Amino acid sequence: MAKEKLKVGIIGTGMIAVSGHIPAWKNLEDDAEIVGAADILEDRAKLVAESEGIPYAYGDWVAMLEELDLDVVSVCTPNAYHKEQTIAALQSGAHVLCEKPVATCTADAAEMFDEADAQGKHLMIGQTARFSERSRAAKQICDSGRLGEIYYAETYFLRRRGIPTWGQFHMKEHSGGGPIYDLGVHAIDLLFWLMGSPPVRAVSGVAYTRLGNQDEGLATSLAESGAPIGVLTPLPYDYRDFDVEDMAAGFMRLDGGAAVAFKTSWAVNIPENTGKTLICGTEGGLVLDPLTLVTNMGSYQINTTPRVPADRKVAFSGHWLEVEHFVNVIRGDEELMVTRDQVLGVMRTLDALYQSAAEGREVWLD
Numbered sequence: 001m002a003k004e005k006l007k008v009g010i011i012g013t014g015m016i017a018v019s020g021h022i023p024a025w026k027n028l029e030d031d032a033e034i035v036g037a038a039d040i041l042e043d044r045a046k047l048v049a050e051s052e053g054i055p056y057a058y059g060d061w062v063a064m065l066e067e068l069d070l071d072v073v074s075v076c077t078p079n080a081y082h083k084e085q086t087i088a089a090l091q092s093g094a095h096v097l098c099e100k101p102v103a104t105c106t107a108d109a110a111e112m113f114d115e116a117d118a119q120g121k122h123l124m125i126g127q128t129a130r131f132s133e134r135s136r137a138a139k140q141i142c143d144s145g146r147l148g149e150i151y152y153a154e155t156y157f158l159r160r161r162g163i164p165t166w167g168q169f170h171m172k173e174h175s176g177g178g179p180i181y182d183l184g185v186h187a188i189d190l191l192f193w194l195m196g197s198p199p200v201r202a203v204s205g206v207a208y209t210r211l212g213n214q215d216e217g218l219a220t221s222l223a224e225s226g227a228p229i230g231v232l233t234p235l236p237y238d239y240r241d242f243d244v245e246d247m248a249a250g251f252m253r254l255d256g257g258a259a260v261a262f263k264t265s266w267a268v269n270i271p272e273n274t275g276k277t278l279i280c281g282t283e284g285g286l287v288l289d290p291l292t293l294v295t296n297m298g299s300y301q302i303n304t305t306p307r308v309p310a311d312r313k314v315a316f317s318g319h320w321l322e323v324e325h326f327v328n329v330i331r332g333d334e335e336l337m338v339t340r341d342q343v344l345g346v347m348r349t350l351d352a353l354y355q356s357a358a359e360g361r362e363v364w365l366d
């Protein structure tokens with residue numbers, strides 16, 4: 001017997017809905033169909049619905065939840081709205097795929113997961129960095145024990161000039177934070193997941209706003225800012241509204257004595273955009289970009305580069321894998337791979353990083 005198609009609704013029809021979620025849901029046309037799209041800017045919802053063949057468009061997402069009896073909701077709004085919309089969607093009877101970061105503080109994130117439990121629904125957070133062939137291969141290597149005891153790791157994700165200028169990322173009121181929540185949440189989530197989600201004991205961090213709030217008059221590109229295929233309906237941008245960090249660095253002490261160094265930026269004076277994740281263990285090391293296993297053999301030091309299958313040649317291919325996984329979870333065929341404890345562990349770390357930067361001291365976690 002054919003499975004019933006999941007009825008999907010989208011809240012927030014901006015860049016990531018149009019470039020990531022909508023194509024990923026449409027790719028699963030036998031399993032799901034997008035029936036509604038809502039945006040606080042109704043014209044934007046209508047434009048996206050018309051161009052994507054979505055039957056219903058709303059300026060009021062509450063009305064969409066009330067009227068469409070959705071099975072799944074993709075929450076694709078700025079971070080500050082994730083909590084309210086996710087909780088309402090869960091209460092309407094839908095499973096929720098919510099964009100990263102889950103929320104703008106750990107307490108809000110915990111409430112969202114509590115509601116999912118109360119409603120007996122799945123809540124998945126879009127930590128798409130885990131959803132690539134390279135990340136899968138790296139996870140297999142870490143889980144194999146080949147690295148021995150992991151005692152040090154680094155992750156960084158730095159843009160020279162890559163402030164997202166099409167929406168509300170640069171305003172604390174809407175996004176809660178800058179690159180820590182935008183890029184850092186991907187880097188830390190991926191690293192902690194690879195390391196087996198060790199509890200964090202203490203965080204020391206700095207966060208700066210030195211360039212983003214200036215009119216530098218520099219030529220920049222949407223692609224370098226994280227919108228590789230452009231933005232259908234950008235909002236006007238004014239650097240004078242920029243009130244989040246543009247660069248941050250941190251150091252984390254983990255349970256058992258391991259440590260993690262971290263940095264991220266939307267704007268910093270370095271020669272090139274750069275990113276790296278490096279994990280050091282007693283038996284070996286792992287570098288993610290390019291994926292390299294560092295070991296010894298006999299009297300030789302060996303670097304091995306696994307042959308990883310190519311990801312799909314689409315923008316935001318991680319969203320395609322993530323949505324496929326979420327459908328399998330909803331159908332009961334797979335266990336949710338982005339768990340509540342992992343998401344809260346990352347959020348707690350990022351909260352502590354902001355606190356440490358604000359207070360100028362190391363923050364210890366219970």
Ligand SMILES: NC(=O)c1ccc[n+]([C@@H]2O[C@H](COP(=O)([O-])OP(=O)(O)OC[C@H]3O[C@@H](n4cnc5c(N)ncnc54)[C@H](O)[C@@H]3O)[C@@H](O)[C@H]2O)c1
Nearest residue numbers: 012013014015016039040076077078079081099100167168
């Ligand atoms: N996983 C990834 O790789 C990735 C990439 C980019 C963005 N994101 C995340 O996706 C989310 C959205 O980012 P974006 O780039 O699409 O931003 P965007 O500004 O392009 O889109 C957000 C949309 O939400 C709408 N909106 C704002 N407030 C709303 C509200 N209260 N109710 C309903 N609609 C509202 C806006 O009008 C806009 O259309 C953010 O949380 C961001 O962190 C994730």
